[in-house]
Amino acid sequence: MKKIIFFKIGLLIIILSTFTFGAKVQYSQWKRGLSLEKYLSLHNISTDILSMLDEDDGLLVEEVGDTRDYYELIASNGVLLQSLIPVGEELQLHLFRTPEGYNVEVIPIAYxxxxxxxxxxxxxxxxxxxxxxxxxxxxxxxxxxxxxxxxxxxxxxxxxxxxxxxxxxxxxxxxxxxxxxxxxxxxxxxxxxxxxxxxxxxxxxxxxxxxxxNYMGKPLSSLRITSPFTQRRFHPVLKRWKAHLGVDFGAKRGTPILAAADGRVVFSGWQGGYGNVIKIQHPDSYVTLYAHQSRLKAKQGEQVKRGEVIGYVGSTGRSTGSHLHFGLYKNGSPMNPMQLVKFSTGxxxxxxxxxxxxxxxxxxxxxxxxxxxxxxxxxxxxxxxxxxxxxxxxxxxxxxx
Ligand SMILES: [Zn+2]
CATH class of the missing domain: 3.10.450.350 (Nuclear Transport Factor 2; Chain: A,)
Structure with a gap:
């Protein structure tokens, strides 16, 4: 997992060269709502490989599901050799077959x-x-x-x-x-x-x-950032690419979570790494996401007002401490929530x-x-x-x- 990027590129080239031996490259649109777990099982790949991912990468997996083009390399016998699946605008999941089985890693998208x-x-x-x-x-x-x-x-x-x-x-x-x-x-x-x-x-x-x-309100009455938004950065110690497609706010378990703007709750329930999570659809094609909640209050389909309590801070899903992971999406693409959360009027x-x-x-x-x-x-x-x-x-x- 923690091999250096040059090796990854080398591997890509080697795998791509098998193209000439009957494997085929395929671009398809990711079906809306298809989870990575489902995708893996469609290809008879054990979802155990996801448990090897660390907390941040585990959350990235939850971002798969946007209707975007992804790439597959399929052997002539129908076996999946590798896939490149975008998560966010700058990173992609690289799923690849090795002699020991499948492996998954996060690599940058070339753009x-x-x-x-x-x-x-x-x-x-x-x-x-x-x-x-x-x-x-x-x-x-x-x-x-x-x-x-x-x-x-x-x-x-x-x-x-x-x-x-x-x-x-x-x-x-x-x-x-x-x-x-x-x-x-x-x-x-x-x-x-x-x-x-x-x-x-x-x-x-x-x-x-x-x-x-149309600035959004704060999702907690007082905000203390513990981890900022990053589309991608190269982790100097881990020597690999990381992303954090939301902002983490530290808060005690049970702190009320507030809807950042008026909207409709399009999801309220459990989703893998996000644990108890609520997603709110707002006008202007924005969606906000509130993850790791200890308890959900707002129900799916409910109309909520800005500032309304929708749930409570917790540490469910892939989380190591009590905090709110707050995400903002425009037309399905993650963006930095701090661009829209109003802190000062000046x-x-x-x-x-x-x-x-x-x-x-x-x-x-x-x-x-x-x-x-x-x-x-x-x-x-x-x-x-x-x-x-x-x-x-x-x-x-x-x-x-
Ligand atoms: Zn987070």
């Missing part, structure tokens, strides 16, 4: 992250134009969400300007997760309304004031504000210059040369991009 920039003039509406010109509905949804409290979308007219700078993870030529908008601008009545994402993942206006968003201050304002000045200058020069609407990838003609690339570089 690249590029920055894209889109400058458009409104034709029909911002949403319709992003969908028709950029052909990316998720980007249209994110753009609307980010700006909805700063701009009145009904006062947008034809030829108003819009700009989006966003990061996108790509895997096997397909976008992974949601676009991560860094800058959004929409013009209305000759005024350019900007929203910027700061390094804390939250959005602020041009003066560094926090934007009123804006940025001090160094944090200065660095924010510097970045803001840089972006607004570039975007304004490009619009002033009447450059035709463009979407381009600032990394991938192929999508930008050489003269365009030079043009944008000269403007400081």
């Amino acid at each position: 690249k992250k590029d920055t894209y920039v889109a400058l458009l003039l409104v034709d029909k509406s911002p949403t319709a134009d992003i969908i028709s010109k950029i052909k990316y509905r998720k980007l249209a949804n994110e753009f609307t969400k980010v700006l909805k409290n700063s701009v009145n979308f009904r006062s947008i007219h034809k030829n108003d300007k819009m700009a989006i700078v966003y990061d996108q993870k790509m895997r096997l030529g397909q976008p992974v997760g949601s676009p991560d908008i860094k800058v959004a601008m929409l013009e209305s009545k000759k005024k350019k309304n900007y929203v910027f994402q700061h390094s804390d993942g939250k959005y602020y206006d041009e003066n560094g004031n926090a934007l009123v968003q 804006g940025l201050t001090g160094n944090s504000k200065n660095s924010y304002l510097n970045r803001k000045r840089k972006y607004t200058k570039i975007i304004n210059t490009i619009f002033d020069e009447n450059r035709p609407s463009y979407v381009w990838n600032t990394v991938n040369k192929r999508s930008v003609s050489p003269s365009d690339k030079k043009y944008y570089q000269n403007r400081g991009w």
Whole structure:
């Protein structure tokens, strides 16, 4: 289990080379709700291999079940040689056959992250134009969400300007997760309304004031983080990849757990490593998860209000001490809950504000210059040369991009 990554890659290559001897590679969509245990038994593999996983990896197993593409290598006699099953956006479970039996480990997903920039003039509406010109509905949804409290979308007219700078993870030529908008601008009545994402993942206006968003409430009346959210990190001692797709809050057994926002309880019961767990579906395709509870209060199907007690802190499932594991998911992908849990109402201050304002000045200058020069609407990838003609690339570089 704790072999170094180079060996793993070597192993992958060796196994992949068996492809030429009749094994076949298969990409399929993971069926919603299919657990890893079920998947293993479908392939006649003992679920005992999961007990070898440590606490963190054991929790990752519970994240399998998103409807995502996974990869299988199957021998000509139908025996599964290996599978790569995504958990979260950055890691995957690597299930592989060895002479002694099957083994499972957590390895990173190879993906690249590029920055894209889109400058458009409104034709029909911002949403319709992003969908028709950029052909990316998720980007249209994110753009609307980010700006909805700063701009009145009904006062947008034809030829108003819009700009989006966003990061996108790509895997096997397909976008992974949601676009991560860094800058959004929409013009209305000759005024350019900007929203910027700061390094804390939250959005602020041009003066560094926090934007009123649909922030979530705290899941406990007082929060003490004992383990932060990480999509992936290389553990220096264990020499392998780890992830923690939620935030752990230390609290005494029996402390009331509060619904972070209004929603419907879509799961209330026992789920493997999570023990007693509740999942709440909120508007805007968010789901929150509350794991390791000593006692569940809210029932499946129940409608709950923000701040309502849904259960009590405990240490059920794979847990070594009393705490709340709090997860947040957007369209099924885990994200850092701290991005949406509101801790303070204030804006940025001090160094944090200065660095924010510097970045803001840089972006607004570039975007304004490009619009002033009447450059035709463009979407381009600032990394991938192929999508930008050489003269365009030079043009944008000269403007400081
Ligand atoms: Zn946790």
